[in-house]
Amino acid sequence: xxxxxxxxxxxxxxxxxxxxxxxxxxxxxxxxxxxxxxxxxxxxxxxxxxxxxxxxxxxxxxxxxxxxxxxxxxxxxxxxxxxxxxxxxxxxxxxxxxxxxxxxxxxxxxxxxxxxxxxxxxxxxxxxxxxxxxxxxxxxxxxxxxxxxxxxxxxxxxxxxxxxxxxxxxxxxxxxxxxxxxxxxxxxxxxxxxxxxxxxxxxxxxxxxxxxxxxxxxxxxxxxxxxxxxxxxxxxxxxxxxxxxxxxxxxxxxxx
Numbered sequence: 343x344x345x346x347x348x349x350x351x352x353x354x355x356x357x358x359x360x361x362x363x364x365x366x367x368x369x370x371x372x373x374x375x376x377x378x379x380x381x382x383x384x385x386x387x388x389x390x391x392x393x394x395x396x397x398x399x400x401x402x403x404x405x406x407x408x409x410x411x412x413x414x415x416x417x418x419x420x421x422x423x424x425x426x427x428x429x430x431x432x433x434x435x436x437x438x439x440x441x442x443x444x445x446x447x448x449x450x451x452x453x454x455x456x457x458x459x460x461x462x463x464x465x466x467x468x469x470x471x472x473x474x475x476x477x478x479x480x481x482x483x484x485x486x487x488x489x490x491x492x493x494x495x496x497x498x499x500x501x502x503x504x505x506x507x508x509x510x511x512x513x514x515x516x517x518x519x520x521x522x523x524x525x526x527x528x529x530x531x532x533x534x535x536x537x538x539x540x541x542x543x544x545x546x547x548x549x550x551x552x553x554x555x556x557x558x559x560x561x562x563x564x565x566x567x568x569x570x571x572x573x574x575x576x577x578x579x580x581x582x583x584x585x586x587x588x589x590x591x592x593x594x595x596x597x598x
Contacts, residue, residue, distance in 0.1 A: 360394065367406040368466040370399060382407060384577050401581045406464070409450040412471045414570045414578035416442035420587045428592040429553040433497045435596065436556075436563075439580055440490040443570055447483045451574070452476050474574060482573045485566055502551050510541050 372378055373396055381387060381404055391397045401417065408415035416439045423431050453460050455468045462468075571578040588596055 363402070366399065367403045370403040373400075378403060378407070398583055401583050404579070404581060408579060409446070410461075410465055410467065410469050410471075412450055412469060412474055412574060413576055414443060414446055414451075414574050415581065416440075416446070416579070417581045418442060418583065420582055420584045424587040425589075428589070428595060429501070429556065430497060431588060431592060432556065432596055433493055433552065435582070437490055437493050437497065440486050440493070443578075444483055444486055444490075447479050447486075451479050478573045482566075482569045485569060489562070489566060496552060496555060499552070508543060510543055 377400065381389075381400060389397050389400065405415055405417050418435060418438045420435070422438070423434050426434060449460060450469070451474045454473055455461065567578060582597075585593055585597075
């Protein structure tokens with residue numbers, strides 16, 4: 343039995359299973375009872391564990407559970423941004439988060455339960471909830487795309503941007519003058535008002551920092567995330583995997 347091809351296949355499958363994958367969620371086993379339900383609760387969580395202990399597997403299982411219930415979820419692998427500096431790393435994570443939500447809206451949010459090539463292949467079962475309203479989902483998706491494009495433009499700019507603002511101001515000056523005409527047959531006089539308009543140019547130079555731009559738009563971002571939650575009539579989730587790839591000095595600011 344140990345020398346058959348089945349054992350070779352089993353060994354290969356076992357080796358592949360040591361690395362968490364979306365397909366592997368079908369074989370997920372909780373490390374302790376209640377871990378999954380606690381992770382799905384509407385609270386912020388930090389998950390600690392040694393390498394290979396199942397942190398990513400837990401997150402992938404959460405992605406599966408949220409997709410099956412058509413709950414908005416964004417999964418971001420932070421290894422992609424290893425070595426990136428702040429605030430560019432934050433802008434990049436925001437872009438990836440919005441892209442992940444877009445993908446969810448194109449698939450799990452609206453695909454019918456009969457789409458076996460999607461549900462059965464990735465999750466091994468059908469969704470527990472009917473598809474969301476395509477019109478509402480499309481509106482939110484358009485809002486996501488608009489902000490994502492603006493963030494991509496911000497990412498390509500320097501961290502500190504020198505900007506110049508120019509304004510023109512009109513200044514009017516007026517005065518009075520008198521003229522008289524004397525002659526053998528006329529004695530005329532006239533009084534006229536003379537005005538002169540000049541323009542003054544005001545140039546204002548200032549610095550614009552990326553992080554300040556993000557801070558000024560925080561209400562806009564919060565409104566967008568509320569719309570994402572509202573379209574599914576519930577909560578939405580962001581899962582950040584492998585936080586340790588982000589520079590230690592930046593981790594708290596990224597999470598905040």
